[in-house]
Amino acid sequence: MGVDSHQTYSRHAWLDTISRIWAWLFLLAMVLFFSLAGEGFFTAFNLQAILANMAILTIIAMGQTYVIISGGIDLSAGWVMGMAAVISATVMNSLPETTPVWLVVLSGLGVGLAAAWIAGLVNGILIARLNVPPFIATLGMFGIARGIGFLLSGGMPVPIYVKGLGFLGNGFLLYYHPTVGWSFLTPPAGLAQADLRNLTGYFPFVVIVMLVLLLIAHLVLSRTQFGLHTYAIGGNKEAAMRAGIPVARRLVTIYMLSATFAAIAGLVYNVRFTNGAANAGEAMLLDTVAAVVIGGASLFGGAGTVIGTLIGALIISVLANGLVIMRVNPFWQFIAVGIVIIIAVLIDQARAQFAQE
Amino acid sequence: MDAQTTTHEPVLRATGLVKRFGGLTAVNDVSLDIHPGEVVALAGDNGAGKSTLIKMISGVYRPDGGHIYLEGKEITMASPLEARALGIETIYQDLALCENLDATVNIFLGREPTKRLFGIFKQVDRGHMLAESNKVLERLDIKIPNLRRPIRQMSGGQRQAVAIARAVYWNARLVIMDEPTAALGVPEQRKVHELVKTLKSQNVPVIIISHNMQDIFAVADRIIVMRRGQKVGDVRAAEVTDDDLVSLMVGAT
Numbered sequence: 001m002g003v004d005s006h007q008t009y010s011r012h013a014w015l016d017t018i019s020r021i022w023a024w025l026f027l028l029a030m031v032l033f034f035s036l037a038g039e040g041f042f043t044a045f046n047l048q049a050i051l052a053n054m055a056i057l058t059i060i061a062m063g064q065t066y067v068i069i070s071g072g073i074d075l076s077a078g079w080v081m082g083m084a085a086v087i088s089a090t091v092m093n094s095l096p097e098t099t100p101v102w103l104v105v106l107s108g109l110g111v112g113l114a115a116a117w118i119a120g121l122v123n124g125i126l127i128a129r130l131n132v133p134p135f136i137a138t139l140g141m142f143g144i145a146r147g148i149g150f151l152l153s154g155g156m157p158v159p160i161y162v163k164g165l166g167f168l169g170n171g172f173l174l175y176y177h178p179t180v181g182w183s184f185l186t187p188p189a190g191l192a193q194a195d196l197r198n199l200t201g202y203f204p205f206v207v208i209v210m211l212v213l214l215l216i217a218h219l220v221l222s223r224t225q226f227g228l229h230t231y232a233i234g235g236n237k238e239a240a241m242r243a244g245i246p247v248a249r250r251l252v253t254i255y256m257l258s259a260t261f262a263a264i265a266g267l268v269y270n271v272r273f274t275n276g277a278a279n280a281g282e283a284m285l286l287d288t289v290a291a292v293v294i295g296g297a298s299l300f301g302g303a304g305t306v307i308g309t310l311i312g313a314l315i316i317s318v319l320a321n322g323l324v325i326m327r328v329n330p331f332w333q334f335i336a337v338g339i340v341i342i343i344a345v346l347i348d349q350a351r352a353q354f355a356q357e
Numbered sequence: 358m359d360a361q362t363t364t365h366e367p368v369l370r371a372t373g374l375v376k377r378f379g380g381l382t383a384v385n386d387v388s389l390d391i392h393p394g395e396v397v398a399l400a401g402d403n404g405a406g407k408s409t410l411i412k413m414i415s416g417v418y419r420p421d422g423g424h425i426y427l428e429g430k431e432i433t434m435a436s437p438l439e440a441r442a443l444g445i446e447t448i449y450q451d452l453a454l455c456e457n458l459d460a461t462v463n464i465f466l467g468r469e470p471t472k473r474l475f476g477i478f479k480q481v482d483r484g485h486m487l488a489e490s491n492k493v494l495e496r497l498d499i500k501i502p503n504l505r506r507p508i509r510q511m512s513g514g515q516r517q518a519v520a521i522a523r524a525v526y527w528n529a530r531l532v533i534m535d536e537p538t539a540a541l542g543v544p545e546q547r548k549v550h551e552l553v554k555t556l557k558s559q560n561v562p563v564i565i566i567s568h569n570m571q572d573i574f575a576v577a578d579r580i581i582v583m584r585r586g587q588k589v590g591d592v593r594a595a596e597v598t599d600d601d602l603v604s605l606m607v608g609a610t
C-alpha cells in the first residue's frame with residue numbers, strides 16, 4: 001500500500017468516524033438545548049412521552065432499516081400500516097363483548113398481519129422475482145394499500161369499542177403517588193379524581209414493546225445469517241448470488257419483515273388512539289427514511305444498523321417535542337427533518353466518493 | 358504440439374468441448390488435461406473463446422458437446438454452485454466480493470458457520486470465521502493487517518488475496534482465474550504471481566487466463582493457446598518465446 005493510498009484511507013476513516021458519531025452528537029446537543037431553553041422538557045413525564053410518541057415511527061423504521069440495507073426502499077410501509085390498522089380495528093369491533101382483551105388484541109394483530117403479509121409478499125415477488133425496481137413496486141403498493149384502507153373504513157377513522165384497550169395503549173408498568181406510594185400495572189386504588197394529577201407512571205407499555213422489538217431486530221440483523229445476507233445483498237447483489245446466497249428468497253423475506261413491522265405499528269396505533277385510520281401512517285415515509293438515513297444507513301445499500309435507526313428516530317421525536325415545548329409552530333418539524341435527510345445523504349455520498357478513490 | 362509428458366492422472370480432463378451461441382461456434386472441439394500442481398495459462402486474442410471455455414469448466418455454461426472428468430470421474434454441472442461443491446473454484450475478474458463486508462465474512466459468504474446461543478438463537482460464529490481466515494491466509498503467506506476492515510478499505514492486491522483465500526479455503530481441487538492481474542499495479546501483480554506459486558506448491562492446479570506475457574511467463578508451466586474457438590497450441594512455457602506465442606495467437610507462421 002503506497003503513501004498516497006494510505007492517505008486516502010485515513011481521510012476516509014476520518015469521514016467514516018464523523019458519519020458514525022454526528023447523529024449522537026446532534027441528539028446530545030438537541031437534548032441539552034431543549035433542556036436549558038424549554039421549560040418542562042427534561043422531566044420523567046416528558047421524556048417518557050417522547051419515547052411513547054416515537055414507538056410507531058421506530059417500529060416501522062426497523063423494517064425500513066432492513067430494506068434500505070438490502071439496497072431497496074419501502075415506500076408503502078406507512079400505508080400498509082394504515083390498512084392493517086383499519087382491518088384490525090374492524091376485526092376487534094366484530095368480536096363478542098365478552099372476549100378477553102388479550103384475545104381481542106391478538107385477533108386484531110393476526111388479521112392485520114395477514115393483510116400486511118400479502119402486501120409484503122407482493123412487494124417482495126415484484127422486486128426479487130420480476131425485477132421491478134423497489135421504488136416502483138412499493139410506490140404501486142403505496143397506492144393500493146391506501147385505497148384499500150380508505151375503502152374499508154369509508155374514509156373515516158374506525159373507532160374501537162373494546163373496554164380496556166386504551167389502558168393497554170396508554171398504561172404504565174409502574175405508578176407512583178407521593179402519598180399512596182408505588183403500585184404495579186394499575187394506578188393505586190381509591191385515588192380521588194383530583195389526586196390523579198400527582199400520579200406518575202413509569203415504563204409505558206408501548207415503550208416496552210418498542211424496546212423488545214428493537215432488541216430482536218438488532219440481534220437478528222447483527223448476528224444471524226439472515227442479517228449478514230441482508231448486508232451482502234445490499235453491498236453486492238451479484239456477488240451474493242454467486243456465493244450461493246438465496247438472494248430472491250431473502251429479499252421476499254425482507255419486504256415481508258417490513259410489512260410485519262408495519263402491521264405491529266398499526267396495532268400500536270389501535271391501542272394508543274382506540275381507532276384505526278387508513279392515513280395513520282401518512283407521515284411515516286419521510287420520518288422512517290429520515291430515521292434510517294440519519295442512523296448511518298446508506299441509500300446505496302450495504303450499511304446501516306438498528307441502533308443507528310433508533311438514534312435517528314430519537315432525533316426526530318426530540319425535535320418534534322422540543323419545538324412544541326418552545327412554542328414553535330410544529331410544522332417546522334417537516335422542514336427540519338427534510339433538511340436533516342438531505343444533509344445525511346450528502347455525508348453518505350461524500351463517504352462513497354472517498355471509498356471510490 | 359503436445360507437451361504432456363507427466364504420468365499422474367490429470368485432476369481435470371476435458372475432451373472435445375464445444376459451445377455454440379446461435380450460429381457462432383465460440384469453442385470448437387477443445388480438449389485439455391490439467392495435472393496436480395500445474396499452472397496452465399490460457400492465452401489468446403480477444404474473442405478467442407477463453408472465457409467461454411472456462412465457463413463450461415466452472416459450471417456457468419453447459420457444453421454443447423464433449424465431456425469433463427474430474428479426477429477420472431465424468432461430471433456434469435447445472436450451476437457454478439455445483440462446480441464449487443465439486444472443488445472447482447473460479448475467481449472472476451470482478452472478484453465478486455462484498456466491499457461493505459470484511460475479509461472474514463467474504464471468505465465465508467454463503468457458507469457461514471453458526472453456533473447456538475442459549476441453545477436456540479442461531480448466530481454467525483465470527484470467532485470461528487476469524488480463526489479460520491487467519492489460518493488460510495497464513496497458509497497462503499498473505500498478510501492483511503486488520504481482517505475486520507471492510508474490503509472497501511483494502512488495496513487491489515489485498516482484495517485479490519481475499520478472493521484467492523476464499524477459493525482455497527474450501528479445499529479447491531482446481532482454481533481458475535480470469536485475468537487476475539488486469540486491474541493491478543506492478544507490485545501487486547507480483548504478489549498475485551507469488552500466490553499462484555504458493556497454490557502450486559500445495560499441489561493445487563491453476564488455470565489462469567491472461568493477455569499479459571509477463572503473467573504468463575512468470576507463473577505458467579504450460580500454455581494453451583486459443584484462436585477462433587480452437588486450441589492451436591499446447592506448449593511448455595520454458596520452450597517458447599513471446600514471439601512464438603504471439604504468432605500462435607494471431608495465426609502467422
Ligand SMILES: Nc1ncnc2c1ncn2[C@@H]1O[C@H](COP(=O)(O)OP(=O)(O)O)[C@@H](O)[C@H]1O
Nearest residue numbers: 378381383401402403404405406407408409410
Ligand atoms: N453469452 C454469449 N452470447 C453470444 N456470444 C458470446 C457469448 N459469450 C461469448 N460470445 C462470443 O463467443 C466468442 C468467444 O468469446 P469469449 O469466450 O468471451 O472470448 P475471450 O474470453 O477469449 O475473449 C466471441 O466471439 C464472443 O463474442
Ligand SMILES: [Mg+2]
Nearest residue numbers: 404407408409
Ligand atoms: Mg474473456
